[in-house]
Amino acid sequence: MAFGQIIVNWLLLGGFYAAVALGFSLIWGIMNIVNLAQGSLIIVGAYAAFVAFSRFHIDPFAGILVSMVVLFIIGWVIQYVAINRVIRAPFLVTFMLTFGLDLLITDLVQLFFTTDLRSINTSYGGAGLTIGSTRIPYDRVGILIIAILLTWGLSQFLSRTRTGNAILATGMDRDAARLMGVNIANIYALTFAIGAALAGAAGAMLAQVYPFAPSDSGTYTLDAFVIVVLGGLGTPWAALAGGMLFALAETALPLLPGVGPGYENVIAFGVLVLVLIVRPTGLLGKAFYA
Numbered sequence: 135m136a137f138g139q140i141i142v143n144w145l146l147l148g149g150f151y152a153a154v155a156l157g158f159s160l161i162w163g164i165m166n167i168v169n170l171a172q173g174s175l176i177i178v179g180a181y182a183a184f185v186a187f188s189r190f191h192i193d194p195f196a197g198i199l200v201s202m203v204v205l206f207i208i209g210w211v212i213q214y215v216a217i218n219r220v221i222r223a224p225f226l227v228t229f230m231l232t233f234g235l236d237l238l239i240t241d242l243v244q245l246f247f248t249t250d251l252r253s254i255n256t257s258y259g260g261a262g263l264t265i266g267s268t269r270i271p272y273d274r275v276g277i278l279i280i281a282i283l284l285t286w287g288l289s290q291f292l293s294r295t296r297t298g299n300a301i302l303a304t305g306m307d308r309d310a311a312r313l314m315g316v317n318i319a320n321i322y323a324l325t326f327a328i329g330a331a332l333a334g335a336a337g338a339m340l341a342q343v344y345p346f347a348p349s350d351s352g353t354y355t356l357d358a359f360v361i362v363v364l365g366g367l368g369t370p371w372a373a374l375a376g377g378m379l380f381a382l383a384e385t386a387l388p389l390l391p392g393v394g395p396g397y398e399n400v401i402a403f404g405v406l407v408l409v410l411i412v413r414p415t416g417l418l419g420k421a422f423y424a
Contacts (some may be wrong), residue, residue: 138268144378144385146271149278152377153339154354155361156284156370157332163367164305164325166225167217170232173355174239175330179205179337180346181247187254187341194254194342195276201334209330213323221322236351244348251345259342277339281374284335288328288370301325360402364409366419375417379405 158172182204183197192200212235220227262271292298303311304321312318336354340346357380365376383402409416 136267138266140386142268142270144381146274146278147385148374148378148381149281150274150336150339150343150377151357151361151380152285152374153277153281153332153336155358155365155373155377156281156288157329157336158355158358159362159365159367159370159373160288160332161326161329162362164301165221165322166305167228167232168359169326169329170229170355171212171235171239172329172333172358173351173353174236174243174348175205175209175333176337176340176354177243177346177348177351178208178239179334180341181243181252181337182334183338183341184252184254187256194256194273194338195280197254197341198280198335198338201338202331203334205334205337206327206331209327209333210323212330213326217326218319218322236355240348240351247348249347249349251347252341253345254341256342273342277343280335280339281377284332285370285374288332292370297324360406362416364406364416366416368420369418372416372418379409379417 154176157175158169161167161169161172179201182201183194186192186197186200187194216231216235217228220231256273259273260271261273262269264270292302300311300316300321301324303314304316304318304325308318311321337346340354361376361380362373363376364379365372365374380402383405413419
């Protein structure tokens with residue numbers, strides 16, 4: 135494979151991985167919840183974009199907004215009805231609760247859409263720019279750009295708005311934030327809803343480039359977990375850094391002499407162990423969140 139194609143594949147896959155992990159990183163960093171339902175929320179976002187395209191002829195890139203709105207509402211309801219009631223419970227309780235939610239959401243999606251593989255096929259799906267032996271697909275470039283914009287937008291929202299500052303303050307010290315007049319229940323609901331909306335965006339991106347089925351939810355939850363550990367907590371840019379490193383481990387490192395294909399997962403998790411040894415907080419993680 136040409137060097138230019140390796141670089142392109144790495145960057146485009148890294149952008150998608152960043153989108154997969156962005157909402158997971160927000161929920162974990164602010165609420166201290168490892169959301170095991172993240173993968174199923176991504177799959178719901180994929181089906182929302184699929185329905186918008188197949189029934190209402192909404193372009194998949196516009197379908198990203200549709201998926202974000204749908205998942206924002208679902209996330210808010212889940213947080214208000216279930217998670218908010220056990221938010222002060224031990225970590226294992228919220229861990230098992232999100233695991234149960236993952237099973238429930240996956241089964242409901244399977245009930246409504248069956249286990250068949252689905253995908254979105256557009257007229258421009260195969261279009262791209264060819265430079266020598268390097269192929270650059272337009273749809274994946276769009277996904278990379280949107281992933282960067284989502285990361286930038288979340289970063290700006292958290293650092294430059296009053297609500298964003300309240301979210302950050304809640305993540306740092308919940309009791310102190312309450313004493314300053316922050317409504318913790320509303321902040322947690324908003325945080326989980328935003329995290330779910332970002333999962334919806336990742337799902338809509340997924341539907342454009344890969345076939346998907348309800349059973350894929352566990353794969354994307356695991357990917358999100360590894361990417362967040364690689365990148366760290368405390369800033370949205372850490373999810374982008376973790377996604378790029380994870381993609382590098384899966385695309386470029388297996389092509390090294392003496393390695394070969396088939397070792398992508400071994401290399402990716404080997405890189406995870408190495409990062410944890412060298413920098414436990416992750417590439418861009420803040421020590422406060424370690």
